[in-house]
Amino acid sequence: MNENYNVKYEIKKDWWLIGIIILIWIFTFAVFHRLPDKIPMHWNISGQVDSFGCKRDIFVLPSIITIIYFAMLCTPKIDPKKVNYMKFIGAxxxxxAVLVIIFSALYFSATFFALGYNIxxxxxxxLIIPVILIAFGSVMGRLRYNYFVGIRTPWTLxxxxxxxxxxxxxGKLWLITGIIALFASFFNATWAAVLMFVLLIIAIIVPVLYSYIIFKNKGK
Incomplete structure:
Protein backbone atom coordinates (compact mmCIF):
# COMPACT_ATOMS: atom_id res chain seq x y z
CA MET A 1 0.00 0.00 0.00
CA ASN A 2 1.24 3.49 -0.86
CA GLU A 3 2.18 5.70 2.08
CA ASN A 4 0.48 8.72 0.54
CA TYR A 5 -2.91 8.94 -1.12
CA ASN A 6 -2.46 8.39 -4.84
CA VAL A 7 -5.30 9.09 -7.27
CA LYS A 8 -3.84 6.90 -10.04
CA TYR A 9 -3.52 3.97 -7.65
CA GLU A 10 -7.10 4.46 -6.44
CA ILE A 11 -8.36 4.48 -10.04
CA LYS A 12 -6.66 1.11 -10.58
CA LYS A 13 -8.32 -0.23 -7.44
CA ASP A 14 -11.68 1.12 -8.60
CA TRP A 15 -11.58 -0.34 -12.12
CA TRP A 16 -14.89 -2.11 -11.53
CA LEU A 17 -16.60 1.03 -10.21
CA ILE A 18 -15.43 2.98 -13.23
CA GLY A 19 -16.74 0.10 -15.34
CA ILE A 20 -20.17 0.53 -13.71
CA ILE A 21 -20.15 4.26 -14.46
CA ILE A 22 -19.18 3.64 -18.09
CA LEU A 23 -21.91 1.00 -18.37
CA ILE A 24 -24.45 3.49 -17.01
CA TRP A 25 -23.58 6.03 -19.69
CA ILE A 26 -23.63 3.44 -22.47
CA PHE A 27 -27.01 2.19 -21.24
CA THR A 28 -28.36 5.75 -21.01
CA PHE A 29 -27.55 6.62 -24.60
CA ALA A 30 -28.74 3.20 -25.79
CA VAL A 31 -32.24 3.51 -24.29
CA PHE A 32 -32.73 7.26 -24.66
CA HIS A 33 -34.71 6.94 -27.91
CA ARG A 34 -37.01 4.35 -26.32
CA LEU A 35 -38.04 6.56 -23.41
CA PRO A 36 -41.42 8.34 -23.36
CA ASP A 37 -41.43 12.14 -23.60
CA LYS A 38 -42.18 12.33 -19.87
CA ILE A 39 -40.42 10.07 -17.39
CA PRO A 40 -41.07 9.48 -13.65
CA MET A 41 -38.83 11.54 -11.41
CA HIS A 42 -40.25 10.98 -7.93
CA TRP A 43 -42.42 8.48 -6.07
CA ASN A 44 -44.55 9.17 -2.99
CA ILE A 45 -44.65 7.16 0.23
CA SER A 46 -47.14 4.74 -1.38
CA GLY A 47 -44.85 4.05 -4.32
CA GLN A 48 -46.94 6.11 -6.76
CA VAL A 49 -45.34 8.50 -9.24
CA ASP A 50 -46.03 12.09 -8.16
CA SER A 51 -43.58 13.98 -10.35
CA PHE A 52 -42.52 13.74 -13.99
CA GLY A 53 -39.73 15.24 -16.05
CA CYS A 54 -38.74 15.40 -19.68
CA LYS A 55 -36.76 12.51 -21.14
CA ARG A 56 -33.55 14.58 -21.10
CA ASP A 57 -33.68 14.36 -17.31
CA ILE A 58 -32.51 10.76 -17.68
CA PHE A 59 -28.99 12.22 -17.77
CA VAL A 60 -29.29 13.80 -14.31
CA LEU A 61 -28.59 10.75 -12.15
CA PRO A 62 -25.68 9.43 -14.28
CA SER A 63 -24.13 12.90 -14.02
CA ILE A 64 -24.60 12.94 -10.24
CA ILE A 65 -23.06 9.47 -9.90
CA THR A 66 -20.07 10.48 -12.00
CA ILE A 67 -19.54 13.74 -10.09
CA ILE A 68 -19.84 12.03 -6.69
CA TYR A 69 -17.32 9.35 -7.63
CA PHE A 70 -14.66 11.68 -9.00
CA ALA A 71 -15.21 14.22 -6.21
CA MET A 72 -14.57 11.50 -3.63
CA LEU A 73 -11.62 10.28 -5.64
CA CYS A 74 -9.93 13.69 -5.59
CA THR A 75 -11.12 15.11 -2.24
CA PRO A 76 -8.23 13.65 -0.18
CA LYS A 77 -5.74 15.59 -2.30
CA ILE A 78 -7.14 18.94 -1.13
CA ASP A 79 -7.97 18.01 2.46
CA PRO A 80 -5.56 19.66 4.96
CA LYS A 81 -5.72 16.35 6.86
CA LYS A 82 -4.93 14.28 3.77
CA VAL A 83 -2.25 12.29 5.57
CA ASN A 84 -4.98 10.63 7.63
CA TYR A 85 -6.81 9.12 4.67
CA MET A 86 -4.41 6.22 4.35
CA LYS A 87 -5.29 5.29 7.95
CA PHE A 88 -8.86 4.50 6.85
CA ILE A 89 -8.40 3.95 3.13
CA GLY A 90 -10.32 0.66 3.18
CA ALA A 91 -13.33 2.33 4.79
CA ALA A 97 -18.29 2.01 -3.68
CA VAL A 98 -21.54 1.94 -1.70
CA LEU A 99 -22.56 5.37 -2.97
CA VAL A 100 -21.92 4.42 -6.59
CA ILE A 101 -23.72 1.07 -6.24
CA ILE A 102 -26.75 2.52 -4.41
CA PHE A 103 -27.25 5.36 -6.88
CA SER A 104 -26.64 3.01 -9.81
CA ALA A 105 -29.27 0.56 -8.55
CA LEU A 106 -31.71 3.43 -8.09
CA TYR A 107 -30.95 4.73 -11.59
CA PHE A 108 -31.38 1.39 -13.36
CA SER A 109 -34.59 0.68 -11.44
CA ALA A 110 -36.09 4.08 -12.28
CA THR A 111 -35.05 3.82 -15.92
CA PHE A 112 -36.51 0.35 -16.39
CA PHE A 113 -39.69 1.61 -14.70
CA ALA A 114 -39.83 4.47 -17.23
CA LEU A 115 -39.41 1.90 -20.02
CA GLY A 116 -42.52 0.11 -18.82
CA TYR A 117 -41.08 -2.72 -16.75
CA ASN A 118 -42.87 -3.76 -13.55
CA ILE A 119 -40.42 -2.45 -10.96
CA LEU A 127 -34.04 -0.62 1.17
CA ILE A 128 -31.79 2.32 0.34
CA ILE A 129 -31.71 3.97 3.79
CA PRO A 130 -31.11 0.71 5.73
CA VAL A 131 -28.31 -0.34 3.38
CA ILE A 132 -26.60 3.04 3.69
CA LEU A 133 -26.92 3.04 7.49
CA ILE A 134 -25.55 -0.50 7.79
CA ALA A 135 -22.71 0.01 5.31
CA PHE A 136 -21.59 3.36 6.72
CA GLY A 137 -22.15 2.27 10.32
CA SER A 138 -19.90 -0.75 9.84
CA VAL A 139 -16.93 1.46 8.91
CA MET A 140 -17.66 4.74 10.70
CA GLY A 141 -15.56 3.83 13.72
CA ARG A 142 -12.52 3.50 11.44
CA LEU A 143 -12.76 7.02 10.02
CA ARG A 144 -9.93 9.28 11.10
CA TYR A 145 -9.80 13.02 11.56
CA ASN A 146 -10.51 14.82 8.28
CA TYR A 147 -12.59 17.69 6.93
CA PHE A 148 -14.79 15.94 4.35
CA VAL A 149 -15.92 12.45 5.44
CA GLY A 150 -17.72 11.60 8.67
CA ILE A 151 -19.65 13.37 11.41
CA ARG A 152 -18.42 16.91 11.01
CA THR A 153 -19.59 19.15 13.82
CA PRO A 154 -17.79 22.16 15.35
CA TRP A 155 -16.79 19.89 18.22
CA THR A 156 -15.48 16.88 16.27
CA LEU A 157 -13.53 19.19 13.96
CA GLY A 171 -20.93 3.73 13.95
CA LYS A 172 -22.68 1.46 16.44
CA LEU A 173 -25.82 3.62 16.36
CA TRP A 174 -25.98 3.67 12.55
CA LEU A 175 -25.46 -0.09 12.38
CA ILE A 176 -28.24 -0.78 14.90
CA THR A 177 -30.70 1.66 13.33
CA GLY A 178 -29.88 0.27 9.89
CA ILE A 179 -30.66 -3.29 10.96
CA ILE A 180 -33.95 -2.18 12.55
CA ALA A 181 -34.86 -0.20 9.41
CA LEU A 182 -34.02 -3.18 7.19
CA PHE A 183 -36.26 -5.42 9.28
CA ALA A 184 -39.05 -2.82 9.15
CA SER A 185 -38.84 -2.56 5.34
CA PHE A 186 -40.47 -5.98 4.98
CA PHE A 187 -43.68 -4.83 6.68
CA ASN A 188 -46.37 -2.27 5.91
CA ALA A 189 -44.81 0.30 3.57
CA THR A 190 -46.35 3.39 5.17
CA TRP A 191 -45.49 2.29 8.71
CA ALA A 192 -41.98 1.33 7.63
CA ALA A 193 -41.44 4.69 5.94
CA VAL A 194 -42.42 6.57 9.11
CA LEU A 195 -40.17 4.38 11.26
CA MET A 196 -37.25 4.84 8.85
CA PHE A 197 -37.71 8.60 8.99
CA VAL A 198 -37.59 8.53 12.80
CA LEU A 199 -34.54 6.24 12.79
CA LEU A 200 -32.76 8.49 10.29
CA ILE A 201 -33.40 11.55 12.45
CA ILE A 202 -32.04 9.67 15.48
CA ALA A 203 -28.96 8.54 13.54
CA ILE A 204 -28.24 12.14 12.53
CA ILE A 205 -29.07 14.08 15.70
CA VAL A 206 -27.76 11.78 18.45
CA PRO A 207 -24.10 11.78 17.27
CA VAL A 208 -24.21 15.57 16.96
CA LEU A 209 -25.47 15.96 20.53
CA TYR A 210 -23.01 13.34 21.72
CA SER A 211 -20.07 15.22 20.21
CA TYR A 212 -21.19 18.40 21.98
CA ILE A 213 -21.53 16.64 25.35
CA ILE A 214 -18.08 15.02 25.07
CA PHE A 215 -16.52 18.34 24.10
CA LYS A 216 -18.14 20.20 27.01
CA ASN A 217 -17.22 17.49 29.52
CA LYS A 218 -13.66 17.46 28.29
CA GLY A 219 -13.48 21.22 28.78
CA LYS A 220 -14.64 20.84 32.35
Whole structure:
Protein backbone atom coordinates (compact mmCIF):
# COMPACT_ATOMS: atom_id res chain seq x y z
CA MET A 1 0.00 0.00 0.00
CA ASN A 2 1.24 3.49 -0.86
CA GLU A 3 2.18 5.70 2.08
CA ASN A 4 0.48 8.72 0.54
CA TYR A 5 -2.91 8.94 -1.12
CA ASN A 6 -2.46 8.39 -4.84
CA VAL A 7 -5.30 9.09 -7.27
CA LYS A 8 -3.84 6.90 -10.04
CA TYR A 9 -3.52 3.97 -7.65
CA GLU A 10 -7.10 4.46 -6.44
CA ILE A 11 -8.36 4.48 -10.04
CA LYS A 12 -6.66 1.11 -10.58
CA LYS A 13 -8.32 -0.23 -7.44
CA ASP A 14 -11.68 1.12 -8.60
CA TRP A 15 -11.58 -0.34 -12.12
CA TRP A 16 -14.89 -2.11 -11.53
CA LEU A 17 -16.60 1.03 -10.21
CA ILE A 18 -15.43 2.98 -13.23
CA GLY A 19 -16.74 0.10 -15.34
CA ILE A 20 -20.17 0.53 -13.71
CA ILE A 21 -20.15 4.26 -14.46
CA ILE A 22 -19.18 3.64 -18.09
CA LEU A 23 -21.91 1.00 -18.37
CA ILE A 24 -24.45 3.49 -17.01
CA TRP A 25 -23.58 6.03 -19.69
CA ILE A 26 -23.63 3.44 -22.47
CA PHE A 27 -27.01 2.19 -21.24
CA THR A 28 -28.36 5.75 -21.01
CA PHE A 29 -27.55 6.62 -24.60
CA ALA A 30 -28.74 3.20 -25.79
CA VAL A 31 -32.24 3.51 -24.29
CA PHE A 32 -32.73 7.26 -24.66
CA HIS A 33 -34.71 6.94 -27.91
CA ARG A 34 -37.01 4.35 -26.32
CA LEU A 35 -38.04 6.56 -23.41
CA PRO A 36 -41.42 8.34 -23.36
CA ASP A 37 -41.43 12.14 -23.60
CA LYS A 38 -42.18 12.33 -19.87
CA ILE A 39 -40.42 10.07 -17.39
CA PRO A 40 -41.07 9.48 -13.65
CA MET A 41 -38.83 11.54 -11.41
CA HIS A 42 -40.25 10.98 -7.93
CA TRP A 43 -42.42 8.48 -6.07
CA ASN A 44 -44.55 9.17 -2.99
CA ILE A 45 -44.65 7.16 0.23
CA SER A 46 -47.14 4.74 -1.38
CA GLY A 47 -44.85 4.05 -4.32
CA GLN A 48 -46.94 6.11 -6.76
CA VAL A 49 -45.34 8.50 -9.24
CA ASP A 50 -46.03 12.09 -8.16
CA SER A 51 -43.58 13.98 -10.35
CA PHE A 52 -42.52 13.74 -13.99
CA GLY A 53 -39.73 15.24 -16.05
CA CYS A 54 -38.74 15.40 -19.68
CA LYS A 55 -36.76 12.51 -21.14
CA ARG A 56 -33.55 14.58 -21.10
CA ASP A 57 -33.68 14.36 -17.31
CA ILE A 58 -32.51 10.76 -17.68
CA PHE A 59 -28.99 12.22 -17.77
CA VAL A 60 -29.29 13.80 -14.31
CA LEU A 61 -28.59 10.75 -12.15
CA PRO A 62 -25.68 9.43 -14.28
CA SER A 63 -24.13 12.90 -14.02
CA ILE A 64 -24.60 12.94 -10.24
CA ILE A 65 -23.06 9.47 -9.90
CA THR A 66 -20.07 10.48 -12.00
CA ILE A 67 -19.54 13.74 -10.09
CA ILE A 68 -19.84 12.03 -6.69
CA TYR A 69 -17.32 9.35 -7.63
CA PHE A 70 -14.66 11.68 -9.00
CA ALA A 71 -15.21 14.22 -6.21
CA MET A 72 -14.57 11.50 -3.63
CA LEU A 73 -11.62 10.28 -5.64
CA CYS A 74 -9.93 13.69 -5.59
CA THR A 75 -11.12 15.11 -2.24
CA PRO A 76 -8.23 13.65 -0.18
CA LYS A 77 -5.74 15.59 -2.30
CA ILE A 78 -7.14 18.94 -1.13
CA ASP A 79 -7.97 18.01 2.46
CA PRO A 80 -5.56 19.66 4.96
CA LYS A 81 -5.72 16.35 6.86
CA LYS A 82 -4.93 14.28 3.77
CA VAL A 83 -2.25 12.29 5.57
CA ASN A 84 -4.98 10.63 7.63
CA TYR A 85 -6.81 9.12 4.67
CA MET A 86 -4.41 6.22 4.35
CA LYS A 87 -5.29 5.29 7.95
CA PHE A 88 -8.86 4.50 6.85
CA ILE A 89 -8.40 3.95 3.13
CA GLY A 90 -10.32 0.66 3.18
CA ALA A 91 -13.33 2.33 4.79
CA UNK A 92 -13.09 5.26 2.37
CA UNK A 93 -13.08 2.91 -0.62
CA UNK A 94 -16.12 1.09 0.76
CA UNK A 95 -18.06 4.35 1.22
CA UNK A 96 -17.15 5.36 -2.33
CA ALA A 97 -18.29 2.01 -3.68
CA VAL A 98 -21.54 1.94 -1.70
CA LEU A 99 -22.56 5.37 -2.97
CA VAL A 100 -21.92 4.42 -6.59
CA ILE A 101 -23.72 1.07 -6.24
CA ILE A 102 -26.75 2.52 -4.41
CA PHE A 103 -27.25 5.36 -6.88
CA SER A 104 -26.64 3.01 -9.81
CA ALA A 105 -29.27 0.56 -8.55
CA LEU A 106 -31.71 3.43 -8.09
CA TYR A 107 -30.95 4.73 -11.59
CA PHE A 108 -31.38 1.39 -13.36
CA SER A 109 -34.59 0.68 -11.44
CA ALA A 110 -36.09 4.08 -12.28
CA THR A 111 -35.05 3.82 -15.92
CA PHE A 112 -36.51 0.35 -16.39
CA PHE A 113 -39.69 1.61 -14.70
CA ALA A 114 -39.83 4.47 -17.23
CA LEU A 115 -39.41 1.90 -20.02
CA GLY A 116 -42.52 0.11 -18.82
CA TYR A 117 -41.08 -2.72 -16.75
CA ASN A 118 -42.87 -3.76 -13.55
CA ILE A 119 -40.42 -2.45 -10.96
CA UNK A 120 -41.45 -2.07 -7.32
CA UNK A 121 -39.88 1.32 -6.65
CA UNK A 122 -41.42 1.44 -3.19
CA UNK A 123 -39.55 -1.70 -2.17
CA UNK A 124 -36.29 -0.45 -3.66
CA UNK A 125 -36.68 2.92 -1.96
CA UNK A 126 -37.34 1.27 1.40
CA LEU A 127 -34.04 -0.62 1.17
CA ILE A 128 -31.79 2.32 0.34
CA ILE A 129 -31.71 3.97 3.79
CA PRO A 130 -31.11 0.71 5.73
CA VAL A 131 -28.31 -0.34 3.38
CA ILE A 132 -26.60 3.04 3.69
CA LEU A 133 -26.92 3.04 7.49
CA ILE A 134 -25.55 -0.50 7.79
CA ALA A 135 -22.71 0.01 5.31
CA PHE A 136 -21.59 3.36 6.72
CA GLY A 137 -22.15 2.27 10.32
CA SER A 138 -19.90 -0.75 9.84
CA VAL A 139 -16.93 1.46 8.91
CA MET A 140 -17.66 4.74 10.70
CA GLY A 141 -15.56 3.83 13.72
CA ARG A 142 -12.52 3.50 11.44
CA LEU A 143 -12.76 7.02 10.02
CA ARG A 144 -9.93 9.28 11.10
CA TYR A 145 -9.80 13.02 11.56
CA ASN A 146 -10.51 14.82 8.28
CA TYR A 147 -12.59 17.69 6.93
CA PHE A 148 -14.79 15.94 4.35
CA VAL A 149 -15.92 12.45 5.44
CA GLY A 150 -17.72 11.60 8.67
CA ILE A 151 -19.65 13.37 11.41
CA ARG A 152 -18.42 16.91 11.01
CA THR A 153 -19.59 19.15 13.82
CA PRO A 154 -17.79 22.16 15.35
CA TRP A 155 -16.79 19.89 18.22
CA THR A 156 -15.48 16.88 16.27
CA LEU A 157 -13.53 19.19 13.96
CA UNK A 158 -11.94 21.03 16.86
CA UNK A 159 -10.75 17.99 18.82
CA UNK A 160 -9.48 14.68 17.49
CA UNK A 161 -10.42 12.78 20.64
CA UNK A 162 -14.00 14.02 20.34
CA UNK A 163 -13.93 12.95 16.68
CA UNK A 164 -12.82 9.41 17.56
CA UNK A 165 -15.33 8.89 20.36
CA UNK A 166 -18.20 10.33 18.33
CA UNK A 167 -17.48 8.07 15.37
CA UNK A 168 -17.14 5.01 17.57
CA UNK A 169 -20.58 5.67 19.06
CA UNK A 170 -22.06 6.86 15.77
CA GLY A 171 -20.93 3.73 13.95
CA LYS A 172 -22.68 1.46 16.44
CA LEU A 173 -25.82 3.62 16.36
CA TRP A 174 -25.98 3.67 12.55
CA LEU A 175 -25.46 -0.09 12.38
CA ILE A 176 -28.24 -0.78 14.90
CA THR A 177 -30.70 1.66 13.33
CA GLY A 178 -29.88 0.27 9.89
CA ILE A 179 -30.66 -3.29 10.96
CA ILE A 180 -33.95 -2.18 12.55
CA ALA A 181 -34.86 -0.20 9.41
CA LEU A 182 -34.02 -3.18 7.19
CA PHE A 183 -36.26 -5.42 9.28
CA ALA A 184 -39.05 -2.82 9.15
CA SER A 185 -38.84 -2.56 5.34
CA PHE A 186 -40.47 -5.98 4.98
CA PHE A 187 -43.68 -4.83 6.68
CA ASN A 188 -46.37 -2.27 5.91
CA ALA A 189 -44.81 0.30 3.57
CA THR A 190 -46.35 3.39 5.17
CA TRP A 191 -45.49 2.29 8.71
CA ALA A 192 -41.98 1.33 7.63
CA ALA A 193 -41.44 4.69 5.94
CA VAL A 194 -42.42 6.57 9.11
CA LEU A 195 -40.17 4.38 11.26
CA MET A 196 -37.25 4.84 8.85
CA PHE A 197 -37.71 8.60 8.99
CA VAL A 198 -37.59 8.53 12.80
CA LEU A 199 -34.54 6.24 12.79
CA LEU A 200 -32.76 8.49 10.29
CA ILE A 201 -33.40 11.55 12.45
CA ILE A 202 -32.04 9.67 15.48
CA ALA A 203 -28.96 8.54 13.54
CA ILE A 204 -28.24 12.14 12.53
CA ILE A 205 -29.07 14.08 15.70
CA VAL A 206 -27.76 11.78 18.45
CA PRO A 207 -24.10 11.78 17.27
CA VAL A 208 -24.21 15.57 16.96
CA LEU A 209 -25.47 15.96 20.53
CA TYR A 210 -23.01 13.34 21.72
CA SER A 211 -20.07 15.22 20.21
CA TYR A 212 -21.19 18.40 21.98
CA ILE A 213 -21.53 16.64 25.35
CA ILE A 214 -18.08 15.02 25.07
CA PHE A 215 -16.52 18.34 24.10
CA LYS A 216 -18.14 20.20 27.01
CA ASN A 217 -17.22 17.49 29.52
CA LYS A 218 -13.66 17.46 28.29
CA GLY A 219 -13.48 21.22 28.78
CA LYS A 220 -14.64 20.84 32.35
Missing amino acids: YRLIR DMNRIGS SDEEVWDKTHQMG
